Amino acid sequence: MKLEDALEIVAQTHSGMVRAHNEDSIGTDAACGLVVLADGMGGYNAGEVASGIAVSVMVTEVAAPLKQSSPIQRDEVSGEELAITLLNNSIHRANASIYQAAQSQAQYAGMGTTVVAALFYDNRVATGHVGDSRLYRLRGESLELITRDHSLLQEQIDSGVISIEQARHSQNRNLVTRAVGIDAEVMPEVHVHEVLPGDIYLLCSDGLNDMVEDDDIQSIVYAMQGNLALAAEQLIQTANDNGGRDNVSVILVKVKQTFAQPRSYLARLLNWLKK
Amino acid sequence: MTAKLILSLDGALIQEYFLSKERMTIGRKAHNDIVIDNLAVSSEHAAVITILHDSFLEDLNSTNGLTVNGVSAQKHFLQNNDVIEIGKYQLRYMNDQVSHTNAADFEKTMIMRAPVLPVQPPADRPGDTGVFNAADLQANKPVATPNAETSLSKPVLPAAAPLAPPVVARAAIQVLNGPNAGKELDLVKGLTTLGKPGVQVAVLTRRPHGFFITHVEGANFPSVNGQVMDGKPLQLKDHDLIELAGVKMEFYLKG
Numbered sequence: 001m002k003l004e005d006a007l008e009i010v011a012q013t014h015s016g017m018v019r020a021h022n023e024d025s026i027g028t029d030a031a032c033g034l035v036v037l038a039d040g041m042g043g044y045n046a047g048e049v050a051s052g053i054a055v056s057v058m059v060t061e062v063a064a065p066l067k068q069s070s071p072i073q074r075d076e077v078s079g080e081e082l083a084i085t086l087l088n089n090s091i092h093r094a095n096a097s098i099y100q101a102a103q104s105q106a107q108y109a110g111m112g113t114t115v116v117a118a119l120f121y122d123n124r125v126a127t128g129h130v131g132d133s134r135l136y137r138l139r140g141e142s143l144e145l146i147t148r149d150h151s152l153l154q155e156q157i158d159s160g161v162i163s164i165e166q167a168r169h170s171q172n173r174n175l176v177t178r179a180v181g182i183d184a185e186v187m188p189e190v191h192v193h194e195v196l197p198g199d200i201y202l203l204c205s206d207g208l209n210d211m212v213e214d215d216d217i218q219s220i221v222y223a224m225q226g227n228l229a230l231a232a233e234q235l236i237q238t239a240n241d242n243g244g245r246d247n248v249s250v251i252l253v254k255v256k257q258t259f260a261q262p263r264s265y266l267a268r269l270l271n272w273l274k275k
Numbered sequence: 276m277t278a279k280l281i282l283s284l285d286g287a288l289i290q291e292y293f294l295s296k297e298r299m300t301i302g303r304k305a306h307n308d309i310v311i312d313n314l315a316v317s318s319e320h321a322a323v324i325t326i327l328h329d330s331f332l333e334d335l336n337s338t339n340g341l342t343v344n345g346v347s348a349q350k351h352f353l354q355n356n357d358v359i360e361i362g363k364y365q366l367r368y369m370n371d372q373v374s375h376t377n378a379a380d381f382e383k384t385m386i387m388r389a390p391v392l393p394v395q396p397p398a399d400r401p402g403d404t405g406v407f408n409a410a411d412l413q414a415n416k417p418v419a420t421p422n423a424e425t426s427l428s429k430p431v432l433p434a435a436a437p438l439a440p441p442v443v444a445r446a447a448i449q450v451l452n453g454p455n456a457g458k459e460l461d462l463v464k465g466l467t468t469l470g471k472p473g474v475q476v477a478v479l480t481r482r483p484h485g486f487f488i489t490h491v492e493g494a495n496f497p498s499v500n501g502q503v504m505d506g507k508p509l510q511l512k513d514h515d516l517i518e519l520a521g522v523k524m525e526f527y528l529k530g
Contacts, residue, residue: 216465223468223478226492234480234489238465241482 003033006259007120010228011035011251014236016207017244023047024205024249025113027055032066033120033259034059035251039133039205041179042111046102050113050181053101054094058117061090071121072261083121084190087128091115091180091188098181112179115188116147116203118253120195122261128190131176134209136217137193138200138225143218146193146201150178173210200225201253204235207246211239221252228252278330278353278370280309280323284363294325300335301361315339315362323353330368332359444528446486446511448479451523461529462486469497469519477519479511479526486511486526495520 009030015022023040025048036058040051071083078085094115102108114131127135132149148154152175156162162170180186200221209217216238224231232250239248282289292299292309299308302319311320317337324331330353334341342360343351351357359366450458460467462479470476475493479486489508490496496504497519499511511517517524 219464219466219468223466223472223476224491225472226474226476230489230491234466234478237482 003120003259004030006255006257007033008228008254008256009035009251010232011037011249012229012232012236013249014240014244014247016247017240019245019247021045021048022247023051024207024247025051025055026249026251027059028251029059029063032063032071034062034117035201035203035253036115036117037133037203037205037249037251038113038115038180039131039207039247039249040111040113042102042108044107046108046111047113049101049108050098050111053098054113054115054180057094057097058090058115061093062086062117062119070261071119072263083119083126084192087117087119087126088188088190091117091128091130092186095180095183095186099184102181110182112182114176114205115180118201118203120253120255120259123195123258124192125195125201126190126192128188130178130180130186130188132174132206134202134204134206136202136204136214136221138202138218138221139196139198141218141222143202143214143221145214146191147189149176150189151176174206195255195259197255197257199255200228201255202235203249203251203253205247205249207244207248208235208239208250210246211242211244211248225254228254278325278328278368280359281367281369282309282311283365283367289364294323294330297325299323299325301366302335309366311361311364313362313364316364320361321359328370329353330370332368337361446481446526446528448517448524448526451516451525453522455522469524475520480508488517488526493520 007030009028011026011028013022013024013026025038025040027036028034036055038051038054040047040049042050065082065086069082071081073082074080075082075085098111098113102111114129114133116129116133116135117127118135119126127146129135129147130150132151134149135146137144137146151173153167153170153173155177157164157167167173178187202217202221212235217235220234220238221231224234232252235250236248278294280292280294282292296308299322300319301307301309301311301321301323303310303312303314303316304318307319317335317339319335320337321335321341322333324333332343332348332351332353334349339362340347342348343357353368353370355368355370357368359368445461447459447461449460450456462481465481467479468476469479470493475495476491477497478489478491480489487508487510488497488499488504490504490506497517498504499509500516511526513526513528515526517526
């Protein structure tokens, strides 16, 4: 089953009700099963520039090698599957590009961006994120947050300084502890999850989850799973109806069928021997 | 009301000063906006800079310094009810305005710590910086810093305006025919689903300016007052008649 036929992808972004600029960027490549969302930060238009670089670098860095190579082949350097290596490397490349631009041009100094990306391959999804942009999964009726924010708030919750209830009213929810492009190095968090047909994956910037409760996100995605474009529109509209204080971006990916990577006879044999 | 400073000595009120200018100076000499004629006060002791609803206090290299709420300060972002002490004099800062600039600005995603860079771009709006410079903020006001132990228990930033609860009339739908005839469904949630996801779905959404019905999926499009809907949301009026897959329902507003 080809990836393009197995996945339905919808991506939408909106500047919100308060901000003049949209500093979010989104990118998708259906052929290789990649979706990327970035929420930029920086003065003037530097936020847009940072998130734009992140998305275009990541899409290029992941999509190009996958045209020739299989995502499940082992990478010689990392020993990981190619999909994981590519996703990881692409975040490092994006980081280097943004960091260089920020160093060389004064108006971009200090710019950075969050990213969250999902690469679907072989009935799995590799996820990579930096910062507080999120990935949720709707499976059956339950919505689950797959990523953990790299934010001060999350660290406070983890260390037990504040409760989740207090966190809801906290003022420093927008302080991220990791970002792409602010340093020479970046620490992406990459994981692999099994995928089931019927799953719906939601990537979003904090403009959504700060304005709309998880329960409401769940009811929208669940009720509108038959019409992804409408679901995306409804999520953004709800964020805006609730105040829309930030840019809102959403990418929805629905898994319609399984998409096992075709394996050659030899590869299967080698795989079997490794077991 | 604009913000003001109330000058008092040993609890006795001396005068109120409205922060009507962008920059107001405090000092012993007569040309200051707020004159405190006391030898412990420098000729130009401090300044208060007010931008929209926010005021910042700055010590102008005074000889004896100043304190805010008992803590000596060089620069300080004033909060309602802060008490500035200069010598034996007290200045209470009063501002009952919600700090709009901050509520909005701190919504912005920011990086915890700024890299050391030669040039910082000026913000295109006051406070519209993309980089959260923890060191600066620490100097200005108590704020949570990345090392979690130091100051997390303090409420740090001015409260963002809480989300206004949407002022929408209550509404419900009542089923008019079939086995569920007479059944009433309150539209309390933001989104109410009619039908079964994956098969046939229309949703009723509550928005700030009213209730809407939208066709989501399925071969049957709902009709409102006999008019079959297209793919677009339709705002419902009191006593509209909805029909979906043979089931008739009435939408009505509740007082």
